[in-house]
Amino acid sequence: MDSLRSEPSLLSFRGVTRTYGEGEAEVRALDGVDLDIQQGEFVAITGASGSGKSTAVSILGCLDLPSGGEYLIEGHPVQSLPADVLAALRNAKFGFVFQAYNLLTRTSALDNVGLPLIYAGLGVAEREKRSFEALAAVGLAERADASPNQLSGGQQQRVAIARALVNQPEVILADEPTGNLDSRTSAEIMQLIARLNVERGITVVMVTHDPKSAAWARRQLVFSDGRILSDTVRA
Amino acid sequence: MSLRSTTSVAFSALLRNRLRSLLTVLGVVIGVAAVLTMESLGQGATAYIGNTISGMGSNMLMIVPGSPNQRMGGGASNAPLFTTADLEALRRGTRDVELLAAVSQRPLRIVAGGLNRNTVVNGASPEYLEIRLWGVSRGRKLTRDDERLGAQVCLIGATVTRSLFPGQDPLGQELRVHGVSCRVVGELEEKGASAFGMDMDDIVFMPFTTFTRRITGSDRLGLIVASARSPDRIDDAKEQLTNVMRARRRVLPGEDDDFAVRDPREVQAVLDQVTGVLTTFLLGVAGISLLVGGIGIMNIMLVSVTERTREIGVRLAVGARGSDILSQFLVEAVVLSAAGGVVGIGIGIAAGWGLSGVLNLPFVVPFAAIPVAFGVSVLVGVIFGVFPARKAAKLNPLAALRFE
Numbered sequence: 185m186d187s188l189r190s191e192p193s194l195l196s197f198r199g200v201t202r203t204y205g206e207g208e209a210e211v212r213a214l215d216g217v218d219l220d221i222q223q224g225e226f227v228a229i230t231g232a233s234g235s236g237k238s239t240a241v242s243i244l245g246c247l248d249l250p251s252g253g254e255y256l257i258e259g260h261p262v263q264s265l266p267a268d269v270l271a272a273l274r275n276a277k278f279g280f281v282f283q284a285y286n287l288l289t290r291t292s293a294l295d296n297v298g299l300p301l302i303y304a305g306l307g308v309a310e311r312e313k314r315s316f317e318a319l320a321a322v323g324l325a326e327r328a329d330a331s332p333n334q335l336s337g338g339q340q341q342r343v344a345i346a347r348a349l350v351n352q353p354e355v356i357l358a359d360e361p362t363g364n365l366d367s368r369t370s371a372e373i374m375q376l377i378a379r380l381n382v383e384r385g386i387t388v389v390m391v392t393h394d395p396k397s398a399a400w401a402r403r404q405l406v407f408s409d410g411r412i413l414s415d416t417v418r419a
Numbered sequence: 420m421s422l423r424s425t426t427s428v429a430f431s432a433l434l435r436n437r438l439r440s441l442l443t444v445l446g447v448v449i450g451v452a453a454v455l456t457m458e459s460l461g462q463g464a465t466a467y468i469g470n471t472i473s474g475m476g477s478n479m480l481m482i483v484p485g486s487p488n489q490r491m492g493g494g495a496s497n498a499p500l501f502t503t504a505d506l507e508a509l510r511r512g513t514r515d516v517e518l519l520a521a522v523s524q525r526p527l528r529i530v531a532g533g534l535n536r537n538t539v540v541n542g543a544s545p546e547y548l549e550i551r552l553w554g555v556s557r558g559r560k561l562t563r564d565d566e567r568l569g570a571q572v573c574l575i576g577a578t579v580t581r582s583l584f585p586g587q588d589p590l591g592q593e594l595r596v597h598g599v600s601c602r603v604v605g606e607l608e609e610k611g612a613s614a615f616g617m618d619m620d621d622i623v624f625m626p627f628t629t630f631t632r633r634i635t636g637s638d639r640l641g642l643i644v645a646s647a648r649s650p651d652r653i654d655d656a657k658e659q660l661t662n663v664m665r666a667r668r669r670v671l672p673g674e675d676d677d678f679a680v681r682d683p684r685e686v687q688a689v690l691d692q693v694t695g696v697l698t699t700f701l702l703g704v705a706g707i708s709l710l711v712g713g714i715g716i717m718n719i720m721l722v723s724v725t726e727r728t729r730e731i732g733v734r735l736a737v738g739a740r741g742s743d744i745l746s747q748f749l750v751e752a753v754v755l756s757a758a759g760g761v762v763g764i765g766i767g768i769a770a771g772w773g774l775s776g777v778l779n780l781p782f783v784v785p786f787a788a789i790p791v792a793f794g795v796s797v798l799v800g801v802i803f804g805v806f807p808a809r810k811a812a813k814l815n816p817l818a819a820l821r822f823e
């Protein structure tokens with residue numbers, strides 16, 4: 185089917201490798217991965233610790249580059265792009281959600297959410313308006329002035345999702361977004377992410393250890409030793 | 420990213436660490452404050468000395484016995500004193516000299532009513548006060564008639580009035596100087612303290628003839644004061660005075676003079692030189708503390724970059740370019756340093772104000788130094804901020820995010 189499509193995949197790996205260290209000490213975090221992700225998919229990545237899940241997601245989000253093979257975004261190879269273009273892609277095309285939330289301390293929820301918009305070059309008024317809308321979308325409008333240490337883990341992750349959302353990305357990349365949360369809060373966060381996928385058509389690629397979280401995704405990838413062990417799509 | 424948001428990001432980062440920011444810029448604060456204080460005091464001292472010298476009279480020259488190489492006001496010399504005949508010869512033999520005055524002075528006891536005081540008593544021809552542009556605040560001046568007649572009259576300074584004629588009008592009162600009675604005909608304008616801290620108003624003037632005939636018994640002179648016709652004739656006048664005196668005192672060609680013609684502007688030159696040396700020294704001190712301050716800023720910025728590696732990672736992950744991170748940290752260093760500069764400028768001016776009060780100097784705000792000091796502190800921030808900022812900008816996004 186894929187080979188008949190005239191349009192290239194949104195994201196695709198062609199024999200992507202990522203190695204750390206050299207010679208004897210070389211670690212192959214990714215070992216020749218082929219992968220195509222289409223616009224609007226919801227992909228869950230599972231696998232043992234150290235199997236290369238985070239590495240794959242980092243390369244997908246242009247936080248890191250492959251050591252070998254090719255990573256193409258809409259058919260364009262990423263390796264040859266200058267650093268500033270990669271920065272612009274991270275700013276406009278991707279939204280990241282991390283296990284550790286990674287919010288700036290002593291900075292209000294509103295300002296945390298607005299961070300990508302600073303680098304998008306928006307003025308204060310527009311930034312605040314859009315940040316507030318994004319906070320409202322994750323149900324935290326009334327905590328806009330709170331700083332991260334005044335928020336629960338679930339709330340902090342919502343702020344992080346609002347930040348990932350605020351510049352209207354095509355893809356949200358989430359690396360164990362529920363890894364630090366209890367099961368009830370995890371379910372709430374997963375519901376939020378799934379809604380973004382369904383209602384806004386945002387492509388979601390999510391690493392998780394938790395089968396319940398993974399079950400929200402239609403497509404399941406299992407990694408092992410830097411390779412894709414299985415790739416299944418729920419009917 | 421606009422400069423405005425860069426600056427506000429930098430400011431909020433610095434405000435989060437107020438105490439550390441303050442300690443970091445202490446070197447810059449001290450360096451800048453030192454420069455400003457020094458400039459303020461230096462300009463105050465220059466203004467003060469300038470005022471004092473111009474208060475000594477216009478185009479004034481002084482002829483004193485002794486070698487010209489001897490320091491001004493230095494110890495006694497063996498050179499003979501001058502005579503009134505010298506004065507006459509000078510009057511005839513110089514073209515660019517306008518006024519010549521004989522002056523002789525001695526510290527003496529003066530008595531009025533039941534009160535007495537030790538004061539510097541001057542016998543001076545009337546030209547002297549003319550050269551010194553020194554008028555009277557009440558009564559009259561000494562005249563050529565007083566001089567010719569050897570009149571028993573005198574002028575007194577305000578300090579003498581206050582101590583010998585408290586609450587009274589001194590005019591017409593009798594003053595006994597070293598047992599010689601004279602009538603007070605005028606009170607001198609107040610001069611305040613001299614550049615060397617002496618009270619210039621603790622003084623009595625009598626006609627030169629009265630003083631030499633009745634008090635000292637000798638018409639020998641320790642000082643001749645002259646004035647040039649105009650400021651651009653001072654050097655000519657000096658040369659003419661020197662030539663006449665060399666002839667009268669039979670100084671052979673090639674021999675050293677046994678007298679000196681002094682120009683108060685020389686004092687200014689010497690003092691300028693001293694101020695110059697001090698300025699250089701203090702600039703060195705300021706430079707060193709700016710260097711130390713700069714290194715402090717670099718150090719703290721490096722610490723800050725390390726501490727905030729994850730923050731940098733987050734910023735890179737949401738789309739910051741290397742140049743955004745670079746300018747953020749650079750602006751932070753510059754804001755830090757410039758804030759130190761502003762504080763230093765404030766402290767420096769305040770210290771200049773305080774010290775000028777203590778030292779009895781006029782207070783001058785060193786306006787010209789303010790933009791220079793500010794510029795230098797901005798420059799320190801740029802120079803010492805570049806290295807840490809580049810280090811931050813070169814971080815790999817993923818490595819920065821995973822930094823523990």
Ligand SMILES: Nc1ncnc2c1ncn2[C@@H]1O[C@H](COP(=O)(O)OP(=O)(O)O)[C@@H](O)[C@H]1O
Nearest residue numbers: 204211212213232233234235236237238239240
């Ligand atoms: N910066 C690094 N330096 C060296 N080895 C690394 C680095 N990052 C990841 N690795 C190695 O690459 C492999 C894959 O890591 P990762 O993608 O984080 O795994 P996962 O997310 O599946 O747990 C692991 O063996 C890990 O130790």
Ligand SMILES: [Mg+2]
Nearest residue numbers: 237238239359
């Ligand atoms: Mg991982």
